[in-house]
Amino acid sequence: MKYIILNIESWQIMITFNDVSKVYPNGTKGLNHINLTINEGELVVIVGLSGAGKSTLLRSINRLIDISEGDIQINGQSITSASGAKLRRIRRGIGMIFQSFNLVKRSTVMRNVLSGRVGHHSTLRTVFGMFPKEDHELALDALARVNLQEKAYSRADQLSGGQQQRVSIARALAQQPQIILADEPVASLDPLTTRQVMDDLQRINQELQITTIINLHFIDLAREYATRIIGLRAGEIVFDGTPEEATDDVFSHIYGRPIHRDEVLGANAPGEDIVTVIPDAADIKATSGEPL
Numbered sequence: 001m002k003y004i005i006l007n008i009e010s011w012q013i014m015i016t017f018n019d020v021s022k023v024y025p026n027g028t029k030g031l032n033h034i035n036l037t038i039n040e041g042e043l044v045v046i047v048g049l050s051g052a053g054k055s056t057l058l059r060s061i062n063r064l065i066d067i068s069e070g071d072i073q074i075n076g077q078s079i080t081s082a083s084g085a086k087l088r089r090i091r092r093g094i095g096m097i098f099q100s101f102n103l104v105k106r107s108t109v110m111r112n113v114l115s116g117r118v119g120h121h122s123t124l125r126t127v128f129g130m131f132p133k134e135d136h137e138l139a140l141d142a143l144a145r146v147n148l149q150e151k152a153y154s155r156a157d158q159l160s161g162g163q164q165q166r167v168s169i170a171r172a173l174a175q176q177p178q179i180i181l182a183d184e185p186v187a188s189l190d191p192l193t194t195r196q197v198m199d200d201l202q203r204i205n206q207e208l209q210i211t212t213i214i215n216l217h218f219i220d221l222a223r224e225y226a227t228r229i230i231g232l233r234a235g236e237i238v239f240d241g242t243p244e245e246a247t248d249d250v251f252s253h254i255y256g257r258p259i260h261r262d263e264v265l266g267a268n269a270p271g272e273d274i275v276t277v278i279p280d281a282a283d284i285k286a287t288s289g290e291p292l
C-alpha cells in the first residue's frame with residue numbers, strides 16, 4: 001500500500017524534565033524531583049505500581065496536568081511557561097491516546113479522525129466540520145496506517161474495542177504529531193487485540209520516528225515493545241534502562257514486591273507470585289551503571 005508521507009516538521013525532538021515535582025491540592029506527591037530526557041524516536045514504556053505517578057508524568061508532558069515545580073521542555077521550548085497560541089502550537093505536536101479511547105461514539109470513524117485536525121484550523125471552521133480535502137487525505141492515510149481504511153464511514157460505536165483504540169491512534173496521527181503519549185492504551189483490551197494495538201504503535205514509532213511514551217502495566221509487553229523502560233515508584237524514577245536490563249528482579253525492585261502472574265500478559269494463572277525475591281536497590285543497575 002502506498003502511504004502519503006506525513007509531514008514531520010522536526011527531527012530533533014526531545015522532552016526534558018528539569019527537577020519536576022507535582023503536589024496535588026490534597027498534599028499527595030505525584031512526582032518528586034524528576035530529571036529526565038527523552039530523545040527523538042524513542043519508544044519509552046513507563047512502568048510502576050498503581051499510584052506510582054505514571055499518569056501524572058505522562059499528562060504533565062502536554063500539560064493536561066500542571067506541575068508544581070520545575071520545568072518541562074519540548075524541543076527546547078518550555079511548555080510549563082507557555083500560554084495562548086504558543087501553548088496550543090506545542091500541544092498540536094503531541095497526540096494523546098487514552099485507555100477509554102475518548103471517541104465520539106455516534107460519529108463516523110472519519111469525523112473522529114478529522115477531529116485530530118482541529119488544532120490546525122479556526123474554531124469556526126471545525127465547528128461546522130469544514131475540513132479541507134487535504135485533511136480528508138491525511139485522515140485516510142492515518143486510517144491506512146492502522147488498517148482501518150474500510151471502516152472510515154462506519155459509526156465509531158459499531159467497532160470493536162481494539163478497532164476503536166486504533167481509530168484513536170489514527171486521530172492522534174492526523175494531528176501530524178512529533179510525540180505520541182499513550183496512557184494505559186491496552187488496559188481495556190483482550191490479549192490478542194492488545195498486541196494489535198501495540199504493533200500499530202510500534203510500527204508508527206519506527207516508520208515515522210514519532211517519539212512515543214506509553215504507560216503499561218504488563219511486564220512482558222514493556223520488554224517486548226519498548227526501546228527504553230522507565231520504572232517509577234512513589235513519584236520517583238527507580239529504573240531507567242533497556243528492555244534487556246529490565247529483568248524480573250528489576251521489576252520486583254520497581255514494584256517493591258514480587259511480580260504477580262496477572263502482571264504478565266502471557267501468563268494464564270492470575271494471582272500467584274512468579275518471583276519471590278525482592279532485590280536490594282544496590283543490585284539494580286541503571287543504564288549509567290550506577291545503582292539507583
Ligand SMILES: Nc1ncnc2c1ncn2[C@@H]1O[C@H](COP(=O)(O)OP(=O)(O)OP(=O)(O)O)[C@@H](O)[C@H]1O
Binds near residue numbers: 050051054
Ligand atoms: N487529582 C488528584 N488529586 C489528588 N491526588 C491525585 C490526583 N491524581 C493522582 N493523585 C495521586 O497521585 C499519585 C500518582 O497518581 P497517578 O495517577 O499518576 O499514578 P499511576 O501510576 O498512573 O497509577 P494508575 O496506574 O493507578 O493510574 C497517587 O498517589 C494518586 O492517588
